[in-house]
Amino acid sequence: AMSKNGIVTKINSRIRTEPFGAYYELVGRELGRGKFAVVKKCVEKATGKQYAAKFLRKRRKGTDCRMDVLNEIAVLELAKANPYVVDLHEVYETSTELILVLECAAGGEIFNQCVADNDEAFTEKDVIRLAKQILTGVAFLHRNNVVHLDLKPQNILLTSASPLGDIRIVDFGLSRRMDKITEVREILGTPEYVAPEILSYEPISTATDMWSIGVLIYVMLTGESPFLGDDKQKTFLNISQVNIDYSQDTFEGISSQAVDFIKSLLVKNPRKRATAEEGLNHPWLNSHPHQHPNPHLHSVKASSLDEPETSQSESEPESPA
Numbered sequence: 001a002m003s004k005n006g007i008v009t010k011i012n013s014r015i016r017t018e019p020f021g022a023y024y025e026l027v028g029r030e031l032g033r034g035k036f037a038v039v040k041k042c043v044e045k046a047t048g049k050q051y052a053a054k055f056l057r058k059r060r061k062g063t064d065c066r067m068d069v070l071n072e073i074a075v076l077e078l079a080k081a082n083p084y085v086v087d088l089h090e091v092y093e094t095s096t097e098l099i100l101v102l103e104c105a106a107g108g109e110i111f112n113q114c115v116a117d118n119d120e121a122f123t124e125k126d127v128i129r130l131a132k133q134i135l136t137g138v139a140f141l142h143r144n145n146v147v148h149l150d151l152k153p154q155n156i157l158l159t160s161a162s163p164l165g166d167i168r169i170v171d172f173g174l175s176r177r178m179d180k181i182t183e184v185r186e187i188l189g190t191p192e193y194v195a196p197e198i199l200s201y202e203p204i205s206t207a208t209d210m211w212s213i214g215v216l217i218y219v220m221l222t223g224e225s226p227f228l229g230d231d232k233q234k235t236f237l238n239i240s241q242v243n244i245d246y247s248q249d250t251f252e253g254i255s256s257q258a259v260d261f262i263k264s265l266l267v268k269n270p271r272k273r274a275t276a277e278e279g280l281n282h283p284w285l286n287s288h289p290h291q292h293p294n295p296h297l298h299s300v301k302a303s304s305l306d307e308p309e310t311s312q313s314e315s316e317p318e319s320p321a
């Protein structure tokens with residue numbers, strides 16, 4: 001791997017100092033806002049193509065945070081090869097800001113489908129397809145020693161909401177290169193999605209992202225946030241006690257394989273949690289589409305047929321072949 005200052009030199013060489021406004025027109029509403037960032041839709045004048053411009057302040061609370069932004073750029077650069085991480089198009093710098101010109105995911109945050117009522121909410125089949133994409137993207141990051149540390153429905157975007165498109169993982173503002181960190185000093189991430197080891201100031205790892213994915217899939221399937229309490233302290237207590245509602249009520253119409261998948265991730269001990277690669281091999285994500293037996297093939301044995309693809313709960317017997 002390149003040396004640290006090798007990466008910084010490489011990135012600095014691609015930062016443009018011409019005025020952003022000469023090449024892009026800001027259009028429509030603000031797409032999102034973080035503590036030190038605002039994201040606006042824009043159009044590249046030369047091509048008419050839509051992008052999302054992320055304006056990041058270089059100085060925050062009186063300290064120079066330019067290196068933090070270079071870290072985010074470095075991760076986006078490294079992930080250019082992966083289809084499920086949002087693409088970085090260009091970078092501009094002004095006296096006060098760095099401007100990341102990012103691929104525009106027109107479908108917005110999957111958060112909206114998580115809280116939608118029935119007909120707009122995800123089906124289990126939708127979640128299986130999107131979960132495979134999320135795990136593929138996260139497995140790529142983890143193979144490259146990057147942990148995201150803020151995986152939540154607000155940071156998983158869709159290329160299109162209807163018809164349901166593909167996911168894009170965004171916001172590497174809290175991400176870390178695993179080679180560098182061991183302990184975390186302050187609690188990072190968003191309370192509902194942080195792993196227990198964050199709350200006990202233990203070393204974080206790629207397993208920290210896997211816990212957040214467990215919470216994310218739980219929310220996508222049930223519309224409920226498993227650890228949400230009336231306030232931050234209650235949420236943290238729910239997480240550290242790992243008390244989770246797996247009741248039939250909450251998981252009505254959802255397969256037992258899906259519940260088993262979530263249970264493999266919401267495990268207190270980080271070393272016992274499934275990895276992204278293991279998640280991709282879980283039966284829930286590998287149930288083969290159900291082929292109806294061909295009555296003319298006498299040799300077909302019922303047991304050789306794979307799991308039905310429908311989200312029928314296990315208890316209902318499969319219709320006789």
Ligand SMILES: Cc1cnc(Nc2ccc(CC#N)cc2)nc1Nc1cc(C2CC2)[nH]n1
Nearest residue numbers: 031032039052102103104105106108170171
């Ligand atoms: C239609 C749309 C609607 N809502 C958001 N929300 C959002 C969520 C997280 C962050 C946090 C970040 N980064 C910024 C905005 N992004 C959208 N499109 C984007 C947004 C982007 C890039 C990531 C900014 N491409 N396409």
